[in-house]
Amino acid sequence: MNSTLKTDVVIIGGGPGGSTAAMYLAREGIQSIIVEKDLFPRYHIGESMTGECGAIIRDLGLESVMLADKHPRKHGVNVYGAEGKTRWHVPVMARDENNELQAQFTWQVRRSIFDKRMLEAAVDRGATLLEATAVKPNMNEAGDVIGVQVRLADGNLEDIEAKMVLDCSGQNTFLANSGITGPKYLGNYDKQIAIFSQVANTVRGDDDDPENHPDNTLIFYQKKYHWAWFIPLDDNVVSIGIVVPSAYFVEKQESKADFIKRELRELNPELSRRVPDTTLLEPARSVVNYSFQVKKFTGKGYICIGDAHRFLDPIFSFGLYVTMKEAQLASKTIKEYFTGANCDADNPFANYQAYVEKAIDVLEDSLDAFWEQPLAFARIVHSKHRPFMVDVFAGRIYEGQPSPAALSFQKLLRRERAYASEDLYSVPIGSRYHPERAPIWNTSSSVVRTADGEELVNYFDSNSPVKA
Numbered sequence: 001m002n003s004t005l006k007t008d009v010v011i012i013g014g015g016p017g018g019s020t021a022a023m024y025l026a027r028e029g030i031q032s033i034i035v036e037k038d039l040f041p042r043y044h045i046g047e048s049m050t051g052e053c054g055a056i057i058r059d060l061g062l063e064s065v066m067l068a069d070k071h072p073r074k075h076g077v078n079v080y081g082a083e084g085k086t087r088w089h090v091p092v093m094a095r096d097e098n099n100e101l102q103a104q105f106t107w108q109v110r111r112s113i114f115d116k117r118m119l120e121a122a123v124d125r126g127a128t129l130l131e132a133t134a135v136k137p138n139m140n141e142a143g144d145v146i147g148v149q150v151r152l153a154d155g156n157l158e159d160i161e162a163k164m165v166l167d168c169s170g171q172n173t174f175l176a177n178s179g180i181t182g183p184k185y186l187g188n189y190d191k192q193i194a195i196f197s198q199v200a201n202t203v204r205g206d207d208d209d210p211e212n213h214p215d216n217t218l219i220f221y222q223k224k225y226h227w228a229w230f231i232p233l234d235d236n237v238v239s240i241g242i243v244v245p246s247a248y249f250v251e252k253q254e255s256k257a258d259f260i261k262r263e264l265r266e267l268n269p270e271l272s273r274r275v276p277d278t279t280l281l282e283p284a285r286s287v288v289n290y291s292f293q294v295k296k297f298t299g300k301g302y303i304c305i306g307d308a309h310r311f312l313d314p315i316f317s318f319g320l321y322v323t324m325k326e327a328q329l330a331s332k333t334i335k336e337y338f339t340g341a342n343c344d345a346d347n348p349f350a351n352y353q354a355y356v357e358k359a360i361d362v363l364e365d366s367l368d369a370f371w372e373q374p375l376a377f378a379r380i381v382h383s384k385h386r387p388f389m390v391d392v393f394a395g396r397i398y399e400g401q402p403s404p405a406a407l408s409f410q411k412l413l414r415r416e417r418a419y420a421s422e423d424l425y426s427v428p429i430g431s432r433y434h435p436e437r438a439p440i441w442n443t444s445s446s447v448v449r450t451a452d453g454e455e456l457v458n459y460f461d462s463n464s465p466v467k468a
């Protein structure tokens with residue numbers, strides 16, 4: 001017979017979403033067990049933070065840890081046009097108590113270091129860390145989620161009984177794959193591939209110029225859906241990623257490393273100038289089909305956080321922030337639920353679900369407007385809407401939206417968003433999602449291969465497959 005552990009909340013995944021949730025739950029006096037399958041430190045992509053992501057770190061009291069680890073300070077993002085001659089800049093700025101914009105900085109992080117620190121901080125604040133793989137959710141006769149079954153490092157199975165399961169499993173989408181949530185749909189940017197590594201000896205900016213600060217994120221645009229990132233990881237090393245349609249990568253018939261090196265020379269003249277030495281410091285890694293959306297991602301006994309229910313497009317670095325913000329918001333909602341709020345509702349977390357879904361819709365409208373109308377988008381960045389753009393890039397997407405900038409994007413896209421209050425589970429989103437139109441996620445549908453025949457799978461899956 002399996003042994004059984006008990007806790008208030010069992011958290012699947014000890015990435016930034018899981019550890020942030022554990023810290024905010026601890027603040028509410030709620031116990032948690034974090035189930036993490038990998039030993040940390042481990043590699044992860046997703047290295048650039050938004051301004052409001054930095055604000056969460058500060059709210060958690062971890063700024064001193066970030067400073068001690070000497071993560072580069074990001075002051076903004078610069079986006080270079082296809083010829084490399086024009087650029088637009090969005091600074092990292094916070095809102096003060098008078099709602100005025102003030103200069104602020106956030107961080108670029110090596111995820112191996114950052115994720116480990118976050119997990120350690122969660123454990124320091126009372127969370128229990130269990131090195132194990134969640135293999136299946138446990139349910140009662142009514143179909144409510146009442147815990148999970150995990151496989152321990154020694155191979156034995158163990159049940160964890162909990163009042164709530166928080167799915168923070170990232171792109172592994174544990175609860176969606178287990179059939180607990182609604183369907184998982186392909187997102188707008190599902191036919192893309194990101195191939196990335198690290199380089200050194202690059203040409204960085206100028207310490208005294210926040211618009212061209214050496215630690216800023218640089219984005220190089222080539223054409224629609226074809227771009228590169230440049231994210232400083234320390235004084236010398238820079239994370240480099242090339243993102244293109246999968247079909248273009250297949251057509252090139254190159255190894256991942258050769259593909260990156262050639263794109264560094266050809267994608268954008270400013271990128272070539274910045275990276276004269278294309279020696280890769282790390283093996284090239286890839287992520288395919290990262291864009292998806294899970295419907296009905298909350299229900300009796302569970303909430304999915306961040307990537308575990310929706311990921312759009314990495315271009316403006318919203319992933320870490322969204323997962324950490326949702327972890328913060330969900331912890332408050334869980335506290336209210338534990339003290340009796342909405343206990344008898346069909347879905348106690350319906351309001352939370354609609355709230356976070358609408359916020360990601362603001363990001364989706366911004367990203368879609370960028371891809372569909374890049375010139376109009378750049379004009380809006382420099383127009384009277386600039387402060388609202390600064391807000392969106394920082395991550396202030398939950399309140400005061402849709403802002404005039406967000407409405408301009410909807411207009412550019414000829415998109416209307418009508419949120420039917422009686423039907424919170426089917427908030428209409430984006431051009432691809434529609435129950436009749438949008439394809440259901442199916443990993444076998446779009447296999448991408450390198451020139452030497454290697455089938456590219458997400459390194460999330462290939463590093464440590466989850467086996468039941």
Ligand SMILES: Cc1cc2nc3c(=O)[nH]c(=O)nc-3n(C[C@H](O)[C@H](O)[C@H](O)COP(=O)(O)OP(=O)(O)OC[C@H]3O[C@@H](n4cnc5c(N)ncnc54)[C@H](O)[C@@H]3O)c2cc1C
Pocket residue numbers: 012013014015016017018035036037038044045046047048049050132133134135168169170171172174194241287290305306307308314317318319320321323466
């Ligand atoms: C190409 C690309 C570039 C990106 N760049 C950026 C960027 O610059 N900035 C940014 O903010 N975001 C970026 N992102 C997004 C970012 O990587 C994610 O949003 C972020 O890592 C989500 O954090 P998380 O904690 O929700 O999930 P993760 O960080 O993925 O953590 C999930 C954890 O769950 C564990 N796990 C999974 N399944 C199980 C299981 N069954 N049992 C136990 N443990 C399990 C995993 O081992 C993992 O440690 C990028 C994404 C992609 C694809």
